[in-house]
Amino acid sequence: MAVNSAPQDDPRLARIKESIHSIPDFPKAGILFRDVTTLLLDHKAFKDTIDIFVERYKHMKIDAVVGIEARGFIFGPPIALGIGAKFVPQRKPKKLPGPVVAEEYTLEYGTDRIEMHEGAVQPGERCLVVDDLIATGGTLAAGIRLVERVGAEVVECACLIELSELKGREKLMGKPLFVLVDFEGE
Numbered sequence: 001m002a003v004n005s006a007p008q009d010d011p012r013l014a015r016i017k018e019s020i021h022s023i024p025d026f027p028k029a030g031i032l033f034r035d036v037t038t039l040l041l042d043h044k045a046f047k048d049t050i051d052i053f054v055e056r057y058k059h060m061k062i063d064a065v066v067g068i069e070a071r072g073f074i075f076g077p078p079i080a081l082g083i084g085a086k087f088v089p090q091r092k093p094k095k096l097p098g099p100v101v102a103e104e105y106t107l108e109y110g111t112d113r114i115e116m117h118e119g120a121v122q123p124g125e126r127c128l129v130v131d132d133l134i135a136t137g138g139t140l141a142a143g144i145r146l147v148e149r150v151g152a153e154v155v156e157c158a159c160l161i162e163l164s165e166l167k168g169r170e171k172l173m174g175k176p177l178f179v180l181v182d183f184e185g186e
């Protein structure tokens with residue numbers, strides 16, 4: 001089990017894990033898609049998920065919760081509200097109306113890009129970067145670089161799910177990663 005993960009004896013974790021459905025060959029052949037929308041249908045599992053993150057971060061002096069489009073927008077805002085921090089979205093290209101800072105990252109085929117409004121995160125602020133799932137780590141690493149490029153600090157990254165056999169956390173430039181569910185080898 002990965003370091004910096006939730007204590008595995010937390011009784012809330014079994015229901016959280018069971019509520020995430022796994023869909024073979026979506027969106028294409030060979031991918032086992034971990035669907036968090038089924039967790040959102042289970043009020044207790046969804047609330048427990050947010051509570052565990054809030055319990056961890058409420059005393060860590062986080063200024064900004066930075067969520068990565070799209071599913072970082074599901075978990076990031078309730079965590080931000082729960083810990084008394086602002087929420088900052090990192091979006092796909094050309095979605096934000098104001099001036100942006102941008103980072104490119106590598107996908108299996110080609111590249112993608114995420115953008116953040118200039119000034120949304122200020123130099124020196126303490127940030128938590130949130131997404132639903134870490135696979136190869138490319139998306140989260142781009143999110144970290146974007147925060148650091150504006151002079152802010154990434155205190156930790158938080159994901160609901162880790163696919164640890166893909167070793168994504170090794171791409172996070174030494175930043176701690178906190179996850180609730182590891183589907184290693186499943």
Ligand code: AMP
Nearest residue numbers: 032033034133134135136137138139168
């Ligand atoms: P990566 O950059 O490889 O770490 O991929 C992480 C991003 O892709 C996250 O935003 C996930 O939502 C999505 N993703 C990658 N693999 C899966 C999967 N097996 N099931 C669901 N989402 C995935």
